[in-house]
Amino acid sequence: xxxxTQTQPGMFVQEKEAVTLDCTYDTSDQSYGLFWYKQPxxxxxxxxxxxxxYDEQNATEGRYSLNFQKARKSANLxxxxxxxxxxxxYFCAMSxxxxxxxxxxAGTRLTVKP
Amino acid sequence: xxxxxxxxxxxxxxxxxxxxxxxxxxxxxxxxxxxxxxPGQGLRLIYYSQIVxxxxxxxxxxxxxxxxEKKESFPLTVTSxxxxxxxxxxxxxxxxxxxxxxxxxxPGTRLTVT
Numbered sequence: 001x002x003x004x005t006q007t008q009p010g011m012f013v014q015e016k017e018a019v020t021l022d023c024t025y026d027t028s029d030q031s032y033g034l035f036w037y038k039q040p041x042x043x044x045x046x047x048x049x050x051x052x053x054y055d056e057q058n059a060t061e062g063r064y065s066l067n068f069q070k071a072r073k074s075a076n077l078x079x080x081x082x083x084x085x086x087x088x089x090y091f092c093a094m095s096x097x098x099x100x101x102x103x104x105x106a107g108t109r110l111t112v113k114p
Numbered sequence: 115x116x117x118x119x120x121x122x123x124x125x126x127x128x129x130x131x132x133x134x135x136x137x138x139x140x141x142x143x144x145x146x147x148x149x150x151x152x153p154g155q156g157l158r159l160i161y162y163s164q165i166v167x168x169x170x171x172x173x174x175x176x177x178x179x180x181x182x183e184k185k186e187s188f189p190l191t192v193t194s195x196x197x198x199x200x201x202x203x204x205x206x207x208x209x210x211x212x213x214x215x216x217x218x219x220x221p222g223t224r225l226t227v228t
Contacts, residue, residue, distance in 0.1 A: 004156075033213040043202060045157075045219035052214060091156055095213040101172060102147075102217060104156035 002027045004092050006105035013082045014113050020067070021077045021108045023092030029053075031097035034075040036066065039089040039107070048090075051075060082112045116141045118220035120205050125225045127199075135190045135223045137205030143218070145211040146188040150174060151202045151222075160203075163188055164211045192225065199227045 003026040013019035025034065036048040051059045051066045059066040067076040075094075079086055092105040118139045127133045139146065145164050149157040159172030163182040177196025182188050188207075192199045202224050206217040 029213075031213060033215075035216055037219075043204075043222040043224070045204060045206070045217075047216045047218065050214075050216055093157075095215075097213050101159050101162070104158075106154075106156045 002029075002032075002094055002096055002101075002103045004094055004103050004105035006092055006108050008108045009106075010109045010111070012111050012113060013079075015084060016081055018078060018080045019082055019110065021079070021090050021092075021110065023075045023077065023105060025073050025075060025092075025094050027073075027094065027096050029096035033095050034066070034068070035093040035095070035102070036064070036075075036077045037091045037093060037104075038086075039091060041088070045091070049077070079110075084112050084114060086110060087112045118205060118207055118218060120203075120220035120223050123221065123223060125223055127225070127227050129227055130194045131227075132194060133192050133199075133225065133227075135192070135203055135205075135225070137188045137190065137220060138186055139188075139205075139207045139218075139220075140186060141207055141218065142185070143207035143209055144185070145208045145215070146182070147206040147208075147217060148172075148178070148180065148188070148190045149204045149206065151204060157204060160190065162211070192227075199225060201225060 032053045034051045038046045065078045095102045147162045148160040161180045163169035179191045205220045208215040
């Protein structure tokens with residue numbers, strides 16, 4: 001069975017600094033995808049970044065990068081140069097080849113301080 | 115603009131009544147999903163559909179029903195059999211169903227049953 005763990009219920013970061021949100025996963029599949037979503041207070045889930053299990057390079061999308069360590073089964077999200085608008089809930093999710101359901105972690109609430 | 119619409123944003127019902135939440139997408143996506151989110155938690159899959167006239171149960175399908183008569187539409191009915199229906203409901207779609215496809219989400223419907 002797949003499992004996603006986010007151990008940080010809440011995180012604080014100063015504006016313009018970088019922050020890392022942790023995510024570990026568990027799966028027996030060799031083929032899988034890892035996703036990060038942002039959920040502002042409005043409730044909508046916004047797709048941020050994707051990393052495939054066979055991708056050798058860490059994924060990057062603008063200020064977002066995914067620190068993928070396959071052997072440790074971790075897929076941490078790094079947000080550089082934090083902005084006030086980054087304050088939101090962040091969810092790590094995984095979908096695996098033999099179990100196509102997307103599984104979500106419990107989320108991390110990020111607060112950016114001015 | 116392409117996207118997913120869910121209506122209404124807020125919905126109130128009396129206990130014992132069935133209620134249908136709408137979800138429409140104009141992204142030409144094949145796969146559609148329904149998730150439930152409770153306060154402070156991640157998303158849990160209720161139902162998904164890979165193709166018209168076909169759908170599969172997720173982890174928490176009991177007390178819910180769906181239909182997929184058109185590619186664009188995937189309505190969710192919360193029946194009176196659902197013991198704790200008050201929650202935030204999110205609809206999503208993806209190009210296909212597989213571990214490499216990100217899901218795009220609608221704005222959600224917040225259902226309150228009293």
